[in-house]
Amino acid sequence: MLRFTPILLAILYGLVVYHFSVWRTRKELDAKSTELADPRLIEVTSRLAKALDLPRIRVHIYEIEPVNGLAAPDGRIFITRGFYDKFRKGEVSAEEMGSVIAHELGHVALGHSRRRMIDFSGQNALRTALGLMLSRLIPGIGMLIASGLTSLLAARLSRSDEYEADAYAAALLTKAGIGTAPQKSLFRKLAALTGSRGSAPAWLMSHPKTDARIAAIDKLEAGWVEKDRLR
Structure with missing residues (x-):
């Protein structure tokens, strides 16, 4: 029984971290956000809502400076x-912003936003349990190895989620009559908008590389064209 104590403690730790993370995230977002009221963007979100057969899509502005979109665990x-x-400032069009919103809607619809919070807690638990075991075998660097392995796992899972959310957004934008051109053009702008130089290897990045994301959408659209041709 004592042999499994570190693993059980790690699982308990993961559960505690999960609930604390959900509470902290909700509190942070509630304190630092207001509902979007820009008529140009509301026009775009109305088109997305109509495509989803929803009365409206609520979008909030999170008062932080980094360029990003976010799907909260509660679906906001x-x-x-x-x-x-x-x-x-005109650096991003309304349709490009719409592609960001469609992408985040994909994370919500596909369960990524909640799963990511669970994954984060699970990764912390795995890192702790693996680190304790490796530290017995490789004193001094066991925790470092465990941290590296779980970080690689987290990046791989995140990239998979991004591809899925991209595909959801592409389908939604197409159904809404907006198309995927704004989605692709925004991908090309993101490195400059976020200040990223793209120097990290793709397998270490939480998001896929721009060319790979655009290629995946092109492949998806080619599949739609082929299906239409065969009907």
């Missing part, structure tokens, strides 16, 4: 103040 959609400011 956020764009950051930094991203919205890029839109107001």
